[in-house]
Amino acid sequence: MYAILDIETTGGQFNEEGITEIAIYKFDGHEVTDQFISLVNPEKEIQPFVVKLTGINNAMLRSAPKFYEVAKRIIEITEGCIIVAHNAQFDYRILRTEFDRLGYNFERQSLCTVELSQKLLPEQTSHSLGKLVRALGIPMSDRHRATGDALATVELFKLLLDKDIEKEIVKGLVKSENSQQKKGLSTKLLDMLNSIPAVTGVYYIYKENGELIYIGKSRNIKKRVNQHFTGTSRRSKRIQKDAFTVTYEETGSELIALLKECQEIKVNQPLLNRSQKKATFPWSLYAAKNTNGYIALSLTKTDGRKKEIISFSGAAEGKNALIRITEKYNLCQKINGLDPSVTDACFPYGTGNCNGGCIGAELHTEYNVRVGEFISFNSFNGQTMAIIDRGRKVDERSVVLIENGKYIGYGFYKLNYQVNNLDILKNILVLMEDSKDAKSIIRGYIRKKKDLKILHF
Template sequence: MYAILDIETTGGKYNEEGITEIAIYKFDGHEVVDQFITLVNPERPIQPFVANLTGINNEMLRNAPKFFEVAKRIVEITTDCVVVAHNSSFDYRILRTEFDRLGFDYERHSLCTVELSKKLIPDQESYSLGKLVRSLGIPLSDRHRANGDALATVKLFKLLLSKDVEKDIITDTVRADTRRQMDDKLLRLLEKAPIATGVYYIHREDGKIIYIGKSKNIKKRLNQHFTNDNKKSRRIQTEVTSVSYEITGSELVALLKENEEIKRNRPKYNRALRKSKFDQALYQFVDNNGYINLKIGKNDNRKKNITTFSNRQQAKSYMHKWAETFRLCQRLMGLDSGTGNCFNYSIKQCNGACILDESPEEYNERVQELILKNSFENQDMLIIDRGRNIDEQSAILIEEGKFIGVGHFTLNHQINNIEILRSIITPMSHNRDAKHIIQSYVRQNKKLKITKLPKND
């Protein structure tokens, strides 16, 4: 059974879009047996270019049902179905995002008619829905409206089924149905797993750990291990006999424990995780005029860096943000390679260090503020995050710029007394992976509480 659908959205930033219209046709491989079509109030404005494209405007949706009001019907009509869409990665992602906002874990197997068309109808000039169906003589009305596009996708899918002489589509569907019927062993293990943030350990019959992972939802992550069809997942499914876990509450604590435990236990199915990838680093140097320059470069363990990044694109993104936040010069941050003043100076977001209008002392003070915020060098601090329950918090201890360990506390006096604090901290290894994990997490989670600790006498 297939749920062939099309979704129109508000447009906007990735994963911030809202659904404005959805059409679903339940198709048994021969004919449509059920359908659901509705406008949806996205509770956010529609981007003007999207309104022009679809003809759907904010006024039309004012009295339309909100997503939570139609969610039950969507679940019902797609249950035990393979979701089919033209560019299914988009429609399925949007649908899952909406359900995530409701706290519901929506998972379906999916098929993409773009990918199927490229395989079964090769050498087409275009695989966009409009141009493709037009070239195949399939009628399409109400282009860029959910109902018109979904109906065209139904007709296209019928054609693809008829062209699928190898029966790959049917085989994929049967395989998806089979995967849903998880064997009793895996179901028993899954039933015991918590819906919580933490680290989990997959054991084989002799108790040896064969895989370690972390997740904000351990049960959901294990379900993925037990239903995925890739080579590693199938091996894990065969070998697993038990799963143990440690709830951490904090995702940062879970990341640090995962990193530590993988290095210590070296599980055979964690080989891909043993080497963390953070190949870009932030360096500093003082130029001939006395200004501190910041520079992104290849991470070199022989050189002292301020912080590290997963990739160059991420590094550049943060550099632009910091230039704006700290009013730093793009030229001195390697973001502007021209001569004369930098671009930010022309829009009054740089104080003129690039043309020596600002003194090195004033400029360097703000650079040092940025460095202090993003480097743990010689710092004593406590990072406070979520605990394992509502009355508890987690603590990550840094001393002299080194990661010491993690712990959980319930009373303020436990962290106000350094000796008590050290007694509740579980020691962990300080290494470049742990440092990167902490710095990256702190950058991305602005609401974290960070407490500076007094220096020892």
């Protein structure tokens, strides 16, 4: 049996994508015997280029089921089947990643129709799905939607099966997850890999003499260590050569994993984390009232004597962020120093994207309210808050504490524990070092995770 499928995603960084639509057709070699089609709420924003390509937008997915709500149906319809897809490595990886986030190990054999068509149709000039089905006269509708692409793959697969009379080529291209994952690993590396769980946390790789050579974090430690053990980069090869022991600390929360990784690298300075030892933020965004009473945002070299709003690793990153902030909060380019040559109204004023602070047309009190909204959302200055996130177990939650604008530490508590009392909360914390790096990590995590629970004291 085969489960022929297509998945549409949000786009984004590798292994950070979310599923937006999935279509699966169960195929017995002759006809479709079952099907599952659904939009999926990825709980993250869709990249603009993906919206343009697929026509799927964020509004369409607000009421769609989340992945955990359709996961059981996906397991049932693919049980005992070989996963078939055009570029199966991508679709299978996306599925495994989603199941990993739920703590479930999803393993199926897979078969790629790109590879199969290259073997059976070598005369074709292109093996992309769109061009291939057009060349073969296979009807196709709803290109770049899961249903249209999956149905086209069904018809393509039927044709390819007919061409492979002895089915030897099909059999030869079926991949097993275990054989892919463990291919070429030595017994030493396999033993280490088998001792590591698929959990979120921080991991430590040691040489035989006890020297710590690498620290990393991952939402799936087992998968990440396997990537080190099978990678071809210079660092991966060093790890494969020198690794003797791998230990880990489960955190449940990705935020705590990020914060621990950052501090542990600074403290231990492992040989293979050289590029991360000195994470610096030499540019910062500051706020100050100008002579007309408007609060101006300015990007300058970091000054330890002042309280910054946000810090950046480079001037270009900071300037791009200031441009986005100015646009998002309808602020003035002239006031924020983005167009110093302007002596009168800034250009956005003429297009309606500036309310006229540059020429005094907007009261500074009204303008400063919007600047204040930006500062309060992005700066921890003077704030005391507890960031609540997932824990290591179902009945546990994690907490990261900011007190008077300083990062204090993290802890874990049972669901019946009272965390709304600051003095009680501080008793369960593991104290950590306050730094610009830590605050930058926390700010970025809050911006990314829109549904985080945050308690303000």
